[in-house]
Amino acid sequence: MATIREISKKANVSIATVSKVLNGKKGVSQATIDNVLSIAKELDYRPNLTARTLKKGQSRTLGVITEDLTVFNTPDIVDGIDAYCESHGYHYILGNLRFYKRYGNRPKDTDECAELALSLVDTMLSKQVDGIIYIGCHSHPVVPLSTISSTSFVCAYCYSTDPGISSVMYDDQKASFEATQLLIRKGYKKIGVIAGEPDSMHTANRLLGYQEALFTGNIPYNPHLTVYGNWERDQGYTLAKRLIDTGVTAIFAQNDLMAMGVIDYCSEHGIQVGKELGLIGFDNREISTVSRPALSTVSLPLFEIGQNATHLMLDILEGKHVTYGQKLMLACTVIERESTCGANLI
Numbered sequence: 560m561a562t563i564r565e566i567s568k569k570a571n572v573s574i575a576t577v578s579k580v581l582n583g584k585k586g587v588s589q590a591t592i593d594n595v596l597s598i599a600k601e602l603d604y605r606p607n608l609t610a611r612t613l614k615k616g617q618s619r620t621l622g623v624i625t626e627d628l629t630v631f632n633t634p635d636i637v638d639g640i641d642a643y644c645e646s647h648g649y650h651y652i653l654g655n656l657r658f659y660k661r662y663g664n665r666p667k668d669t670d671e672c673a674e675l676a677l678s679l680v681d682t683m684l685s686k687q688v689d690g691i692i693y694i695g696c697h698s699h700p701v702v703p704l705s706t707i708s709s710t711s712f713v714c715a716y717c718y719s720t721d722p723g724i725s726s727v728m729y730d731d732q733k734a735s736f737e738a739t740q741l742l743i744r745k746g747y748k749k750i751g752v753i754a755g756e757p758d759s760m761h762t763a764n765r766l767l768g769y770q771e772a773l774f775t776g777n778i779p780y781n782p783h784l785t786v787y788g789n790w791e792r793d794q795g796y797t798l799a800k801r802l803i804d805t806g807v808t809a810i811f812a813q814n815d816l817m818a819m820g821v822i823d824y825c826s827e828h829g830i831q832v833g834k835e836l837g838l839i840g841f842d843n844r845e846i847s848t849v850s851r852p853a854l855s856t857v858s859l860p861l862f863e864i865g866q867n868a869t870h871l872m873l874d875i876l877e878g879k880h881v882t883y884g885q886k887l888m889l890a891c892t893v894i895e896r897e898s899t900c901g902a903n904l905i
Contacts, residue, residue, distance in 0.1 A: 561602030570598050621651040621872060622683030622691040624676070626717075627659035630696045631844060632861055636715055639865020640692060647873060652686055654679045659696055673702040684710060690872050693717070698728055698760045711875050715868040716861075722884045727868040731761055734857045734891035735768025736775075738839050739811055741855065741893055743776040745901035747809035747837045751784040751802035753795055753821070755813045762787070765813045765841065788817050795820020803830070809837030809899075815844040818854055822898075838898040852897030860889040 563581070567574045572591060579587050580595040581604075587595075623640055625633050637653065644651050656675050676693075683691055690710055695701055695717025704712045704719050712719065714726035742750050752769050755762040766785065773780050786801055788794030795817030802810055803824075812818035818840030825832050832838050833852045840847060843858035867887055874881050 561599070561604045563604075565602060566595060566598050566604060569602070570595050618687040618689055619649050620686070620688050621649060621869070622654065622680075622686075622688035623651050623694065624654045624656065624679055624683070624691060625694045626656050626696040626701075628653075628655040628657075630659050631842070632716055632859065633694055633696075635861035636694050636865040636868075639862040639867075640869045641865075642862075643866045643869035643873075647869075649869075649873070651692075652683060652688060654683060669702070676702050676704075680704075680710075689876050692868050692872055693719075698731070698764075711872065713868045713872045713875070715864050718886060725871055725881070725883060725885045725887070727864050727871065727887045727889065729860055729864065729891055730888045731764035732768040732771070734841070734893070735765040735811070735813075736772045737768075737891075737893045738841065738855075738857050739769045739772035740776070741895060741899060742809045742811065742837050742839060743772060743778065745809075745837060745899055747901075748778060749784070749805075749807045750778070750809045750811060750837075751786070751805065751807035753798045753802070753810060753812045753817050754785055754787045755790050755817075757787050762813060769811055788813075790814050790816060792816045792820040792823070796824045799824040803836070807836075809839075812838065812840045815840035815842045815847045815854060815856055818856070818898075819846055819850060822850055822852075822854070833898045833900040837901070839893075843894060847894075847896070850898075855896045855899040856894050858892040858894050860891060863889055 563574055563577050567577045570577065572595065576587060576591065577595055580592050581599065621644065623637060625637065627633065640651060656679060658672065680691065690712065692713050692715055693701060693704065694715045699717055700720045701714060701717050703721055704724055712724045714724060716728060718726035718728065739750065752766070754766055770780050784802065784805060784807060786798045788798050795812055799810065799821040810821055812821055818838055821838055822832055825836060830836055838854065840854050840856040843856045847854035847856045867889065871881065
């Protein structure tokens, strides 16, 4: 692989001139720039990032730690990070804790999780990353990162118990309020909800949004129309029967997988979703577009979470004024499809 010295010799210019061109600095004629870049490409020049890091004291590389790369929300967040890094001259190193693969939905051993996170942070720091973005599997408080290292952290899709670490999340409550409002506008009055696990932050926030929308629509909240599942499709199937037996005209399922279970139940029992029963899900998973009927749902700003988390991190690294410990809440988008045609159309 070519060196700056070899480029300098072939271009018949000084090493300092080559360095200026390769680092995008001013003070070099366009003809010289074109010549140096052409020779660098011809000789297959690659910059020595390690040497550059030691010289400048900054690697322009971020560490990205995911709690589990296989969970549906994570790839789009990483994509947002990737796009922002690319447009701002940064690189990133990706590490995966595999929490979902290790533990599933079971309670996690906090000490073991902290130990795994510590090990991965140490690996990142050994590669000279400037800061670390930590991506959660779901919205929850994560291990106390400030006790792990003094490096800069930003949380995405989760938050830290450390008041000095900022996070980027989305507004569950507002999104659920808007999803329930859609059902009310369509004429549905008796609206049941299939909630997630009782100890989940998502469950609590989405229930608050649902209740707020009922209150705004002058519809009394009936606790018997709230049932709890485990986020899985089979629970949607089982709990659909319980709600439909109460006479509900619409169901708000707190994620798309449980909503698909409702569609499964209705298909087996001759109930037309979108005509005889309104249904809306949450997450805008791929399956929501191919189901029959197509599922109304809530789209999460996952790509934007990644971009905003990276923007915040670069502001910190570049010494710009930031409010440490802020929780940035991004808005979701309600997507209306066939499953909410409206009670007025029945």
